[in-house]
Amino acid sequence: MAEDRRLDVLRAIVEDYVSTKEPVGSRALVERHALGVSPATIRNDMAALEEAGLIVQPHTSAGRVPTDKGYRLFVDRLATIKPLSTPERRAIETFMQDAVDLDDVVDRAVRLLAQLTHQVAVVQYPSLRRTALRHVELVPVSERHLLVVIITEHGRVEQRTLELADPLDLATVARLRMLLNVAATGRRLADLDAALAGVADEVEPESSALLRAVIGVIEDTLAGESEERVVVAGTANLVRGNTDVARSLSPVLEALEEQVVLLRLLTDAAEDEGVSVRIGRETRHEGLVDASLVSSGYGADTDTGGPAVARIASLGPLRMDYPGTIASVRAVARYLSRILAN
Amino acid sequence: MAEDRRLDVLRAIVEDYVSTKEPVGSRALVERHALGVSPATIRNDMAALEEAGLIVQPHTSAGRVPTDKGYRLFVDRLATIKPLSTPERRAIETFMQDAVDLDDVVDRAVRLLAQLTHQVAVVQYPSLRRTALRHVELVPVSERHLLVVIITEHGRVEQRTLELADPLDLATVARLRMLLNVAATGRRLADLDAALAGVADEVEPESSALLRAVIGVIEDTLAGESEERVVVAGTANLVRGNTDVARSLSPVLEALEEQVVLLRLLTDAAEDEGVSVRIGRETRHEGLVDASLVSSGYGADTDTGGPAVARIASLGPLRMDYPGTIASVRAVARYLSRILAN
DNA sequence: ATTGGCACTCGGTGTCCGAGAGTGCTACCC
DNA sequence: GGGTAGCACTCTCGGACACCGAGTGCCAAT
Numbered sequence: 249m250a251e252d253r254r255l256d257v258l259r260a261i262v263e264d265y266v267s268t269k270e271p272v273g274s275r276a277l278v279e280r281h282a283l284g285v286s287p288a289t290i291r292n293d294m295a296a297l298e299e300a301g302l303i304v305q306p307h308t309s310a311g312r313v314p315t316d317k318g319y320r321l322f323v324d325r326l327a328t329i330k331p332l333s334t335p336e337r338r339a340i341e342t343f344m345q346d347a348v349d350l351d352d353v354v355d356r357a358v359r360l361l362a363q364l365t366h367q368v369a370v371v372q373y374p375s376l377r378r379t380a381l382r383h384v385e386l387v388p389v390s391e392r393h394l395l396v397v398i399i400t401e402h403g404r405v406e407q408r409t410l411e412l413a414d415p416l417d418l419a420t421v422a423r424l425r426m427l428l429n430v431a432a433t434g435r436r437l438a439d440l441d442a443a444l445a446g447v448a449d450e451v452e453p454e455s456s457a458l459l460r461a462v463i464g465v466i467e468d469t470l471a472g473e474s475e476e477r478v479v480v481a482g483t484a485n486l487v488r489g490n491t492d493v494a495r496s497l498s499p500v501l502e503a504l505e506e507q508v509v510l511l512r513l514l515t516d517a518a519e520d521e522g523v524s525v526r527i528g529r530e531t532r533h534e535g536l537v538d539a540s541l542v543s544s545g546y547g548a549d550t551d552t553g554g555p556a557v558a559r560i561a562s563l564g565p566l567r568m569d570y571p572g573t574i575a576s577v578r579a580v581a582r583y584l585s586r587i588l589a590n
Numbered sequence: 591m592a593e594d595r596r597l598d599v600l601r602a603i604v605e606d607y608v609s610t611k612e613p614v615g616s617r618a619l620v621e622r623h624a625l626g627v628s629p630a631t632i633r634n635d636m637a638a639l640e641e642a643g644l645i646v647q648p649h650t651s652a653g654r655v656p657t658d659k660g661y662r663l664f665v666d667r668l669a670t671i672k673p674l675s676t677p678e679r680r681a682i683e684t685f686m687q688d689a690v691d692l693d694d695v696v697d698r699a700v701r702l703l704a705q706l707t708h709q710v711a712v713v714q715y716p717s718l719r720r721t722a723l724r725h726v727e728l729v730p731v732s733e734r735h736l737l738v739v740i741i742t743e744h745g746r747v748e749q750r751t752l753e754l755a756d757p758l759d760l761a762t763v764a765r766l767r768m769l770l771n772v773a774a775t776g777r778r779l780a781d782l783d784a785a786l787a788g789v790a791d792e793v794e795p796e797s798s799a800l801l802r803a804v805i806g807v808i809e810d811t812l813a814g815e816s817e818e819r820v821v822v823a824g825t826a827n828l829v830r831g832n833t834d835v836a837r838s839l840s841p842v843l844e845a846l847e848e849q850v851v852l853l854r855l856l857t858d859a860a861e862d863e864g865v866s867v868r869i870g871r872e873t874r875h876e877g878l879v880d881a882s883l884v885s886s887g888y889g890a891d892t893d894t895g896g897p898a899v900a901r902i903a904s905l906g907p908l909r910m911d912y913p914g915t916i917a918s919v920r921a922v923a924r925y926l927s928r929i930l931a932n
Numbered sequence: 933a934t935t936g937g938c939a940c941t942c943g944g945t946g947t948c949c950g951a952g953a954g955t956g957c958t959a960c961c962c
Numbered sequence: 963g964g965g966t967a968g969c970a971c972t973c974t975c976g977g978a979c980a981c982c983g984a985g986t987g988c989c990a991a992t
Binding site: 933934935936937938939940941942943944945946947948949950951952953954955956957958959960961962 | 965966972981984990991992
Binding site: 615616629637 | 952954
């Protein structure tokens, strides 16, 4: 049926445009794909696709280029995700396997993803709020300064210095440390409030001010924006195959330096099921109108529909290899989930 | 004397070229600077400067542009460092003052420097080796996993998981923790070996394997390359005023993503007195032949000739405002030193 | 519904030319 | 000897112009 062929044509246009980076014309299309019809027929189909807003021509005498809407349709209905090749899987394995700590895991993951996709990779640290606590440590630093160290199940460590009105009593600190750990270890940080409230009752009045301060710091750390950490790699890939660099590159680099922006992008994407694909304006960030973001949550139970603990993403041009990028993002996310579950 | 005027001409060329980004000709020079001679005379001087390898002309009918050597002479003998303006000083003050922890300090410093210089800023975390220890924490994670957390005087925290052959005994862990802290607190990490060696004698034979393992991890952490951490900001500034982006930008972005490369640059620069300026090939990195690196050490006693604890740097085009950049780098380094000394 | 044919549009490339900028050289002056 | 004026020369840059080729839309024929 004709309608089917039109979609074939759209698919062909997207694929050719992605690989050649040139607007694709009707003749080139019939030559490179076994469509079984003449260029004239393709032209008719193209006119229809253009009418539907799926493709445009940059100028009269040029071939066609997909629109945001065209890519969207391609991703939703036309793309077939090819699984990664065995060498690629093996590369992931060997690259990730001897990471020594969480920083190392995240660092390797982000570099790996950048290399697999030849695009910019973004990896978010496991959210403090959504992971369980492993340990709370109180380190007296001076008479009136207490260092509060929080360690999560995945080995993420956050610290904050607390300034106190009264001099510290070491015995009290030791006792609080014990109480806090008994109450909090193994809990999700989000559920911590309740657990900590219980502790307050067990404590003698003279220590309760200190306890409240410590709890305050812990909650601050969870609530603050520093809660979320994001790392980026592969910015050099932005330059490759980019023509009008000055206009299109600068806003992207700016966005990448703003944690706040990155976090919003990732949070928005978390609304989508499975691997999220945000195309051009769908990113809802004006610096990224010519870019797409492919992202996925990760975390121990993500595969079985459990909640994600954070996200990873690949950012590339509108004209990116969506199937390949989706496959890479998914593979790295899964691997990351496995590691965290160890 | 004529020789003096030639240097004036060089200075004028550098200044004009930096501000206009255009090769500067003899006429423009006499118009913009009160040199008191005619263009023809300037041309003779220029010929001499070119002969000396201090300037070149991109092509016959163009003005002159400084060479690496020209910039070097300018920086060494001709530039007068202007102190920062009061508003600028105030900006530093307000921007840095309410940082909550070391990560925050470093993050703010790097952004600040990027903004002051309109270039790429690089800040290195205080070196573990060269700072004193505040605390060592041992956290039993499971029967056979022990998390070792190292906290330095500046509040830098590093952790590493230790995998053990034998099950942990909590009492032993507590004892080791105490011994380690008594022995190590307040020491420079570089001097730690000796201090830790003493501990080994005080410990009963059955714990000594564990102790050795823990000491091993600590030393590993200090020796490993993860010892050094570097953050970067302002990459978007690379694009501004850059013409042939494709060739000149990509290698720079790559260098910036390679911690190893950045560290080498900073280490090399540490050989220089005070604020180091590395121009073009002097960086000894082929991706940076068209860039210069202005850097300075920082740390509590740096001003009084004490050893630096780490470095900050600003990376920009060959054609940068050296006096301004030097002033900014120095100011931020000093402020950083003050904060760490608090 | 598909196709072949055809006129039309328009960007890209190459060439040419003139304007302008800047130089080096030479003759001249103090 | 150092500085200056004049001048011929070189080279880039930008605009004008023509041409080519790619690609289209449309129409009549199958």
